[in-house]
Amino acid sequence: MGKQVLKLLEALEQEVVTGRLPPGTRLDEAGLAQRFGVSRTPVREALNRLAATGLVELRPRRGAVVAAPDxxxxxxxxxxxxxxxxxxxxxxxxxxxxxxxxxxxxxxxxxxxxxxxxxxxxxxxxxxxxxxxxxxxxxxxxxxxxxxxxxxxxxxxxxxxxxxxxxxxxxxxxxxxxxxxxxxxxxxxxxxxxxxxxxxxxxxxxxxxxSLPVSAARRDPGITSATKKTTPGAP
Amino acid sequence: MGKQVLKLLEALEQEVVTGRLPPGTRLDEAGLAQRFGVSRTPVREALNRLAATGLVELRPRRGAVVAAPDxxxxxxxxxxxxxxxxxxxxxxxxxxxxxxxxxxxxxxxxxxxxxxxxxxxxxxxxxxxxxxxxxxxxxxxxxxxxxxxxxxxxxxxxxxxxxxxxxxxxxxxxxxxxxxxxxxxxxxxxxxxxxxxxxxxxxxxxxxxxSLPVSAARRDPGITSATKKTTPGAP
DNA sequence: TCAACCCAGTTTGTATACAATTTTCACTTG
DNA sequence: CAAGTGAAAATTGTATACAAACTGGGTTGA
Missing domain, CATH: 1.20.120.530 (GntR ligand-binding domain-like)
Structure with missing residues (x-):
């Protein structure tokens, strides 16, 4: 586990804990990799670690989301x-x-x-x-x-x-x-x-x-992405 | 996280918990990969997960060992x-x-x-x-x-x-x-x-x-490997 | 109209290749 | 002969390539 993973862990944990990445937010590997300028490998490691602490939920073959406990x-x-x-x-x-x-x-x-x-x-x-x-x-x-x-x-x-x-x-x-x-x-x-x-x-x-946020009530649709959307060029 | 990782997790956790892999045992990725017939990638994921539960210790750049709490x-x-x-x-x-x-x-x-x-x-x-x-x-x-x-x-x-x-x-x-x-x-x-x-x-x-095993007393040398040693062919 | 199905695009899971760092061990040197 | 040195070997960390599975939309048929 190298510096890349540590950087990701710190950043992601901070964003989740402070609520900048609200519960339910989708965390796609490619997007995070691009955003942090690393490959998917350290991103996956970081997501695994965060999943272990319960901060993110890892659904097999369906990607990771910020944990949204009910x-x-x-x-x-x-x-x-x-x-x-x-x-x-x-x-x-x-x-x-x-x-x-x-x-x-x-x-x-x-x-x-x-x-x-x-x-x-x-x-x-x-x-x-x-x-x-x-x-x-x-x-x-x-x-x-x-x-x-x-x-x-x-x-x-x-x-x-x-x-x-x-x-x-x-x-x-x-x-x-x-x-x-x-x-x-x-x-x-x-x-x-x-x-x-x-x-x-x-x-x-x-x-x-x-006062609980709506997301804690298992709002499934309306999930936002953690990676900035790049507006695709006009056809 | 796919079936490979799950298989590894189950097997390794079992071996650690039952003591077949005693505390302090070195867990090198290549060896485990070969032993289980998979690549290093799922091995690393499994080790990460086990590290999260505390069963193994991950020392940066120095490999994983079965946790040996003092x-x-x-x-x-x-x-x-x-x-x-x-x-x-x-x-x-x-x-x-x-x-x-x-x-x-x-x-x-x-x-x-x-x-x-x-x-x-x-x-x-x-x-x-x-x-x-x-x-x-x-x-x-x-x-x-x-x-x-x-x-x-x-x-x-x-x-x-x-x-x-x-x-x-x-x-x-x-x-x-x-x-x-x-x-x-x-x-x-x-x-x-x-x-x-x-x-x-x-x-x-x-x-x-x-009655504690010696390994709990932080015995550093004498660490055995988790992968069966293959006797090298005679020169 | 609506449901089921199929296909293309996207995303995850795994394998492999490469880079960086640690470890090993023979060799030099005092 | 012990200790230090340095290069080769081995191991971990990261990037990339490929395979497998899921998603979504449009078509087809009842």
């Missing part, structure tokens, strides 16, 4: 996500060093400014960091990698949540409590708080469900 | 495995239908014969089925898939445990309690029992650790 699948993934986040927090509360706790506190305080500024994009970034500090604080690389991967996979959907400003305020307040529990070494509380934080049982979960 | 990594994976198994059990206790509960009961009773016959291989198979019924009983396909995948990845190491006959008797007894908890709809108990069942805190965990 509501049931999304709920299933969130259910697991909640458990993994909770486990990370539980372990982090028991295992984080004082230095790591300081880092977490710092990440939390940094996000405060963004709440006051009502800057949802900046808060989103700070939120990612806050959670990543907890992941690494669990001192279990396999767990933190898995959790991070699932978070990434759900990012396109989670991102919709934090757009609402009142949800941001709630999120910040929940972080405060989570931080407290971890610093206090209270794994059980950290676990429960994080589970609720993720599943967003704290009120806006139904909002989230109803 | 002790720390194994403990990390078992820690997550315990949590996932527990979660499956917790959900299964709440969600399994009467018919599914019967299936589980049947799987358990089937394994009883193998305990009495002291047939560790047969019990191993029955044990797999018992757990798979619980996985599917959680009614969360994403969770059951993930758990199954991790179980598969750990199979080569878990298999060592059940070789000891007294461990088999213990395992069967633990299954009995787990079955009870699930039928009673007691998710908490099922969770805790399954966590202990997996981490084998019930006594033989240190035995397991000390």
């Amino acid at each position: 509501l049931k699948q999304l709920l299933e993934m969130f259910e697991v996500m909640a458990e993994l986040e909770g486990l990370c927090g539980r372990l982090a509360a028991r295992r984080m060093s004082a230095a790591e706790q300081n880092t977490l506190q710092g990440a939390h305080e940094a996000s405060h400014a963004h709440v006051k500024a009502a800057d949802s994009e900046a808060y989103y970034q700070a939120n990612v960091i806050f959670h990543e500090v907890i992941y690494s604080g669990c001192h279990n690389r396999y767990l933190s990698d898995q959790t991070q991967a699932l978070r990434n996979r759900l990012a396109a959907y989670r991102r919709l949540q934090l757009r609402k400003l009142d949800r941001i305020a709630d999120s910040f307040h929940e972080h405060e409590q989570i931080l407290e529990a971890i610093v206090a070494g209270d794994g059980n509380t950290a676990d429960h708080l994080l589970q609720n934080h993720v599943t967003v049982q704290s009120g806006s979960f139904t909002d989230f469900v109803s | 002790l720390k990594q194994l403990l990390e994976m078992f820690e997550v495995m315990a949590e996932l198994e527990g979660l499956c059990g917790r959900l299964a206790a709440r969600r399994m239908s009467a018919a599914e509960q019967n299936t589980l009961q049947g799987a358990h009773e089937a394994s009883h014969a193998h305990v009495k016959a002291a047939d560790s291989e047969a019990y191993y198979q029955a044990n797999v089925i018992f757990h798979e019924v619980i996985y599917s009983g959680c009614h969360n396909r994403y969770l059951s898939d993930q758990t199954q995948a991790l179980r598969n990845r750990l199979a080569a190491y878990r298999r060592l445990q059940l070789r000891k006959l007294d461990r088999i008797a213990d395992s069967f007894h633990e299954h009995e309690q787990i079955l009870e908890a699930i039928v009673a709809g007691d998710g908490n108990t099922a969770d805790h029992l399954l966590q202990n069942h997996v981490t084998v805190q019930s006594g033989s965990f240190t035995d397991f650790v000390s």
Whole structure:
């Protein structure tokens, strides 16, 4: 696996996670190869890797599309996500060093400014960091990698949540409590708080469900291509 | 992804999981291609897929080897495995239908014969089925898939445990309690029992650790090839 | 009118050829 | 005789060529 594949992986993952390639988008190999200036071989490798993480779906002989999980699948993934986040927090509360706790506190305080500024994009970034500090604080690389991967996979959907400003305020307040529990070494509380934080049982979960993009409802037609269409020359 | 790749995946995964390709074994593309009568292209795809599940490790420009997690990594994976198994059990206790509960009961009773016959291989198979019924009983396909995948990845190491006959008797007894908890709809108990069942805190965990194959200790030399060596003709 | 079918175009799956990098091993050298 | 050196061999990464399967549209027949 060489540099070409890595470049493709990075680029495609970014575009999928940020939603620039919405769920259901067709990913044809020739088009991507041309767009990135490589041959089909590394494109296929990259698509395989992305399929392994679940970000794209590979239908045999029928090409790859950006994964478009339906509501049931999304709920299933969130259910697991909640458990993994909770486990990370539980372990982090028991295992984080004082230095790591300081880092977490710092990440939390940094996000405060963004709440006051009502800057949802900046808060989103700070939120990612806050959670990543907890992941690494669990001192279990396999767990933190898995959790991070699932978070990434759900990012396109989670991102919709934090757009609402009142949800941001709630999120910040929940972080405060989570931080407290971890610093206090209270794994059980950290676990429960994080589970609720993720599943967003704290009120806006139904909002989230109803805010789902249409594509999550298995819209089959209307699929757009990931490669820029070149207008064919006139006959 | 065509039939060639699928054939390779099945064959290689089987050989890795059963230990016929021990951790650290080198997997060179040309050799595998020749052995399976295909070109390098589908071999590379298969290796990529296996790398995604963690069964093989892909070192850039340096080839693929059967994953050889060290002790720390194994403990990390078992820690997550315990949590996932527990979660499956917790959900299964709440969600399994009467018919599914019967299936589980049947799987358990089937394994009883193998305990009495002291047939560790047969019990191993029955044990797999018992757990798979619980996985599917959680009614969360994403969770059951993930758990199954991790179980598969750990199979080569878990298999060592059940070789000891007294461990088999213990395992069967633990299954009995787990079955009870699930039928009673007691998710908490099922969770805790399954966590202990997996981490084998019930006594033989240190035995397991000390029974680890040398390869898990990052033995670098002495790596054998996965392709049969053809003795070169005499000069 | 509509359904089934057939054929051309497009796309994926596989094989092979070439390029780039690592590994091996004989040979030099201190 | 040990260690370093350098070129050949072997192996991986990428590009291209070919084969097989799917897609879509138009024709044909009832």
